[in-house]
Structure formats: structure tokens, C-alpha cells
Amino acid sequence: MRRWNGWGDEATAMNLPDNGLGFLKDRIGPGRLLRDITLEEAKAKVPASRLPVHPLIQTDAESRVRHARGQSLPDWLAMRSGEIGCFPDGVAQPQNSTEVRELLDFCQMHGVEVIPYGGGTSVAGHINPLVSDRPVLTLSLARMTTLLELDPVSQIATFGAGTPGPLVESQLRAKGFTLGHFPQSFELSTVGGWVASRSSGQQSLRYGRIEQLFAGGKVETLQGTLDLPTFPASSAGPDLREIILGSEGRLGVITEVKVRVSPLADKEAFYVVFLPNWEQARNAARALVQQRVPLSMLRLSNPVETETQLALAGHAGQIAILEKYLGWRGAEQGKCMMTLGVTGSKTQCRMAKQQAMSVLKDFGGVSTGTVLGSKWAQKRFLMPYLREALWSNGYAVDTLETATDWVNVDALMHRMEDTLRTRLAPFGDKAHVFTHLSHFYGQGCSIYTTYVFPNGKDYAETLRRWQVMKQTTSQAIVSHRGTISHQHGVGKDHAPYLPEEKGVLAMKTLGTLVQAYDPNGLLNPGTLLAQVETLGSEQKES
Ligand SMILES: Cc1cc2nc3c(=O)[nH]c(=O)nc-3n(C[C@H](O)[C@H](O)[C@H](O)COP(=O)(O)OP(=O)(O)OC[C@H]3O[C@@H](n4cnc5c(N)ncnc54)[C@H](O)[C@@H]3O)c2cc1C
Numbered sequence: 001m002r003r004w005n006g007w008g009d010e011a012t013a014m015n016l017p018d019n020g021l022g023f024l025k026d027r028i029g030p031g032r033l034l035r036d037i038t039l040e041e042a043k044a045k046v047p048a049s050r051l052p053v054h055p056l057i058q059t060d061a062e063s064r065v066r067h068a069r070g071q072s073l074p075d076w077l078a079m080r081s082g083e084i085g086c087f088p089d090g091v092a093q094p095q096n097s098t099e100v101r102e103l104l105d106f107c108q109m110h111g112v113e114v115i116p117y118g119g120g121t122s123v124a125g126h127i128n129p130l131v132s133d134r135p136v137l138t139l140s141l142a143r144m145t146t147l148l149e150l151d152p153v154s155q156i157a158t159f160g161a162g163t164p165g166p167l168v169e170s171q172l173r174a175k176g177f178t179l180g181h182f183p184q185s186f187e188l189s190t191v192g193g194w195v196a197s198r199s200s201g202q203q204s205l206r207y208g209r210i211e212q213l214f215a216g217g218k219v220e221t222l223q224g225t226l227d228l229p230t231f232p233a234s235s236a237g238p239d240l241r242e243i244i245l246g247s248e249g250r251l252g253v254i255t256e257v258k259v260r261v262s263p264l265a266d267k268e269a270f271y272v273v274f275l276p277n278w279e280q281a282r283n284a285a286r287a288l289v290q291q292r293v294p295l296s297m298l299r300l301s302n303p304v305e306t307e308t309q310l311a312l313a314g315h316a317g318q319i320a321i322l323e324k325y326l327g328w329r330g331a332e333q334g335k336c337m338m339t340l341g342v343t344g345s346k347t348q349c350r351m352a353k354q355q356a357m358s359v360l361k362d363f364g365g366v367s368t369g370t371v372l373g374s375k376w377a378q379k380r381f382l383m384p385y386l387r388e389a390l391w392s393n394g395y396a397v398d399t400l401e402t403a404t405d406w407v408n409v410d411a412l413m414h415r416m417e418d419t420l421r422t423r424l425a426p427f428g429d430k431a432h433v434f435t436h437l438s439h440f441y442g443q444g445c446s447i448y449t450t451y452v453f454p455n456g457k458d459y460a461e462t463l464r465r466w467q468v469m470k471q472t473t474s475q476a477i478v479s480h481r482g483t484i485s486h487q488h489g490v491g492k493d494h495a496p497y498l499p500e501e502k503g504v505l506a507m508k509t510l511g512t513l514v515q516a517y518d519p520n521g522l523l524n525p526g527t528l529l530a531q532v533e534t535l536g537s538e539q540k541e542s
Contacts, residue, residue, distance in 0.1 A: 005039075013388065014383075016390065020312040021393060024452065028429065031393045032456070034080070042084065051090045058090060058092070064087045064090070065084070068087045068088065068128070070124075070125065071122065071185075072493060074467075077459055088136045088138040089137065097225075104220055104222060107137055119164055119188040119189040123491075124490060126524070158256055159258075159259065161191060161192025162192060163191050165181070178264050179207070179259055181207060181259075184380065187384075196249055200446070203296045203297045205295050205296055206297070215260050219255065220253045226252060246489065250523050266345050269349060269370050270374060271340055273338045273340065273357075275331065278334065282409065282410070293355045293359060294355075295341060301435075326368075394454060396453055400477070416473050420433045423465075432452045492527055492530070511535075515534050
């Protein structure tokens with residue numbers, strides 16, 4: 001069964017090895033355990049529902065608790081402390097577009113706010129209800145999980161928007177295809193959620209981000225049904241798929257998603273190569289992508305992340321032997337771990353590997369073959385369970401991510417890390433901060449920074465610690481040429497920073513679009529746009 005207050009399945013766990021815990025204690029001191037409330041205690045906090053009765057809507061306390069929050073750190077703190085604040089007034093799980101339409105008409109008629117809900121894996125407050133005078137319905141797509149159609153000639157698959165990653169892949173694999181979209185939240189996130197929040201998968205180098213995979217589909221809006229037909233390409237004016245990508249539930253409910261799929265590859269392999277220092281490593285990654293070496297995946301850990309990953313890997317004896325070998329080959333203190341993947345026919349994989357290794361050799365790369373790479377592949381969707389292990393040792397963990405041009409990568413990475421490292425000084429504590437680059441482009445790459453810190457003396461202080469780190473670093477990102485999100489979206493947590501990134505006219509353009517589809521502001525208010533400003537209101541004012 002899915003955990004109600006954390007990540008994933010209750011039966012799955014990932015342990016923190018003893019030497020990993022020791023490594024953290026050495027750097028940031030011991031963790032502080034905080035008591036988690038029980039599901040029964042959380043249910044007791046749910047107020048009476050304000051929704052009119054409807055046969056498709058459940059108003060029981062447990063459904064409302066389970067849909068109240070996503071997966072951000074403040075969401076965790078809320079669910080574990082019991083300071084949940086708002087709950088949806090009810091949850092509906094329609095089975096098809098007709099039922100979605102029926103629910104939207106009902107909400108329109110009764111002035112009910114609607115939060116479209118995919119897998120609830122948002123880490124930016126997307127699906128959290130806000131305090132409102134109007135009742136709030138969470139509309140979950142959890143029952144729309146079927147591969148509805150597959151055109152094997154054009155390689156287009158149509159899915160119910162609530163299909164989660166494992167069901168996308170298993171239904172396609174049975175027919176010899178893959179979507180190739182593997183965000184780390186793959187286990188729970190859904191194809192509709194990926195589109196609505198502009199997601200990026202770990203193998204985006206080969207398959208593309210969701211923007212490239214999303215071919216069309218169907219959206220139920222308060223103004224009617226929006227059909228997005230599929231074309232290989234079109235110059236017939238602006239592409240309306242673009243307004244649905246990243247719409248975060250503000251324009252309508254995506255009910256069907258058409259995606260571009262690929263035949264299953266004959267071979268796939270992941271390799272780990274160590275580079276002697278950051279400068280060589282970053283230049284090597286840039287060379288690989290700018291020379292268009294056909295890799296399917298690339299990830300580069302900076303020295304602190306490399307050290308941390310080796311410490312948390314367990315198997316201390318084997319890691320010591322590896323470190324000795326790397327030192328002998330010139331990758332010592334300050335080394336960086338690069339994980340890369342090749343996917344395709346046997347010939348394509350062989351050639352891609354040869355090209356990559358030849359480039360990496362010029363930068364002092366030391367290959368360790370596929371042993372560590374295969375381990376990464378086996379465990380890649382288990383990593384979110386490490387949050388649970390850290391929490392049970394009294395540590396909180398969160399990530400911040402952005403993307404920027406190559407010329408700015410180092411400066412922005414250092415700024416983010418320095419900001420995070422220094423912010424806990426007034427609390428008398430420190431954060432352990434490390435970064436990897438991933439999702440590489442000719443122009444630049446994403447920067448993904450993780451920070452681990454001891455909980456405060458209570459939940460309120462732990463939340464304050466997070467707020468000060470998140471807010472100052474988010475501001476640093478947008479003030480220094482980074483996007484407020486490369487892949488996690490805007491939600492409510494990043495909405496205050498969007499105007500600085502987009503500018504006044506763009507914000508009004510987005511506001512006008514939202515208002516055209518949803519004049520009464522019923523759909524997921526507060527997400528994406530903290531406040532809706534329109535071009536029309538400016539004209540009226542002047
Ligand atoms: C541990 C962890 C790892 C993660 N790793 C990645 C990663 O590698 N790459 C990445 O891109 N993201 C990642 N994320 C973030 C998150 O998984 C993505 O934003 C994901 O796309 C959200 O999908 P979801 O189905 O869970 O959507 P939800 O969280 O349910 O919703 C997200 C937003 O989309 C809207 N929405 C959802 N479904 C629909 C629909 N059918 N119609 C209209 N609007 C809809 C919601 O209203 C909301 O605004 C991670 C999150 C966690 C917790």
C-alpha cells in the first residue's frame with residue numbers, strides 16, 4: 001500500500017549504511033528525531049466537507065488526507081507533524097473523459113474549485129489546496145490508466161492521462177515499444193502529470209523531454225473539449241500543445257495523452273567513468289554533448305556528490321579498493337563521477353561507447369566498466385526511499401534544480417551551494433550540500449543540488465530552516481540567469497519567482513490565457529500564477 005505521509009510503497013525500504021550515517025554525522029552532526037503523527041490522528045483533523053453530494057465524489061477523511069499534500073519537504077513536514085492546514089473537501093476518481101466532463105460541469109455549476117491530480121508527486125506545492133471560501137475538489141486521474149490505442153506505424157500511443165510510469169512501460173513493452181520517459185518519480189508520477197508540469201526523464205538525451213514526446217491528446221476545459229491532433233510537424237500558427245505543456249492544471253484536465261514511442265532497443269548499458277577534477281569533468285560533459293555523441297543518459301556528480309555517493313553506497317571494503325585503484329590512475333581527492341548510458345542496436349551502442357570513451361580519455365577519464373553503472377540502473381527508482389531512511393535518522397533532505405547556459409554553470413552552481421551552506425548558521429547548524437549536472441544540451445545543462453540538514457528542535461523550526469534555504473536560493477537562481485525550474489515545475493512554491501524570470505508582459509499573457517479558459521478562477525488557483533493579471537485589466541485601467 002502507498003505510504004500516506006511519505007514516498008512510495010510501505011513494503012519497500014532503503015537502508016542508510018553505517019558508514020554513510022557516520023559520514024553525515026562527521027559533516028553536519030547528529031540528526032534530531034521528531035515524532036510522526038499516525039494516520040488516525042491525521043484523519044481526526046479533517047473538517048466536514050462543504051461539497052454538495054455527487055455520486056462520483058468521496059468525502060471520507062482518509063481519501064482527503066491522502067490527497068492533501070504532495071512530496072515536497074514542507075509537504076512531508078505537514079503530514080508528519082499534523083499541521084496540514086487545508087484538505088480538499090472531496091476526491092473524485094472518474095473513469096473516462098465523460099465523467100471528467102460531468103464533474104467539471106458540476107463544479108462550474110456549484111462554484112467548486114478543482115485540483116487535477118496525477119500521481120501527487122509534485123515537489124513544488126502544485127496539488128495542495130489553499131484556504132478558500134469555495135469548496136475544493138481534488139480530481140484524481142488514478143482510474144484512467146489504460147493504453148487506449150497504439151499506432152505501430154506512426155509510433156503514436158494514446159494513454160489515459162492517469163497512467164503511472166510502470167504501467168506506461170509495461171503496456172508498451174508487451175507490444176515491443178517504450179516511451180523512454182524515466183523521471184526519478186517514475187514509480188508514481190503519471191503521463192498527464194508529466195505533460196502538465198513539463199517533466200524530464202533520466203534518458204532525455206535519447207528520447208527527449210516530455211515536450212518532444214507529447215504528440216497531442218484531449219483536454220476537458222470549463223469552456224469545452226480541446227482536441228490536440230497529432231502531426232509530425234506543422235507550421236499552421238502557434239502550436240497549442242505548448243499551452244498545455246506546463247499548464248499545471250490551470251487550463252483544464254488532460255484526459256488522454258498521445259505520445260511518440262520507440263521500438264524497444266536491443267541493448268542498453270550504463271558505465272561509470274571518474275574524471276580527475278571538476279574542471280576536466282565539466283568540460284568532458286560539455287564536449288560529449290556538443291560533439292553529439294549519441295548517449296542515452298549522462299549525469300555528472302561534483303566532487304562532494306561523488307564522495308557522498310561512494311560513502312552512501314555501503315560495501316565500504318570494495319569502495320576502498322576502488323578508491324585505491326582510482327588514485328593510482330590519477331583520480332584522487334576532488335574526483336568526479338560520471339554515469340553515462342548507451343541504448344540502441346548492438347552496433348549503435350558499441351560505436352557510441354567508443355566515441356564517448358575516446359572523448360573522455362582526452363580529459364583524463366578512468367572507466368570502471370558497467371559494474372557501478374548497472375547498480376545505478378537497478379536502484380535508480382529506489383533512491384527516493386533514501387529520504388525515508390534519512391528521516392528516520394533525524395535528517396531532512398531536499399533538492400533545488402535549475403538550468404542555465406554553459407558559460408554560467410559554474411558560477412550558478414557555486415552560488416546555489418554557498419547560499420545553502422551558510423543559511424543554517426543562525427540556527428547553529430550546517431547543511432551538507434552537493435550537486436550533479438544532468439539533462440545536457442548543446443547550450444547548457446540542468447544543475448541539481450541536494451541539501452541534507454539536521455531537523456530543528458521541533459517541526460516549526462525545521463520548516464523555518466527549509467524556508468530560509470529555499471527562499472534565498474530560489475532568489476539567487478532567478479537573479480543569476482537560472483530558470484526557477486528545469487523539471488519540477490512552478491506549483492505554488494516557485495510561483496513568486498516566475499515574474500522575475502518571465503517579465504511583466506509574459507505574465508499578463510499567461511494570465512489572459514488562464515482567464516479565457518477559466519474566468520472564475522476555479523482551476524487549481526495559486527498554482528503557476530500566484531495572482532492572475534491580464535492584458536485586458538491593464539487596458540481597462542489605462
Ligand atoms: C522523489 C521525486 C523525484 C522526482 N524526479 C523527477 C524527475 O526526475 N523529473 C521530473 O520531471 N520530475 C521529477 N519529480 C517531480 C514530479 O514527479 C513531476 O513534476 C511529475 O511530472 C508530476 O507528475 P504527477 O503525475 O505526480 O503530477 P501531480 O503531482 O499529481 O501534479 C502536478 C501538476 O500537474 C497537474 N496535473 C496532473 N495531472 C493532470 C492532468 N491529467 N490534467 C491537468 N493537470 C494535471 C496538477 O494539477 C499539478 O499542478 C520528482 C518528484 C519526486 C517526489
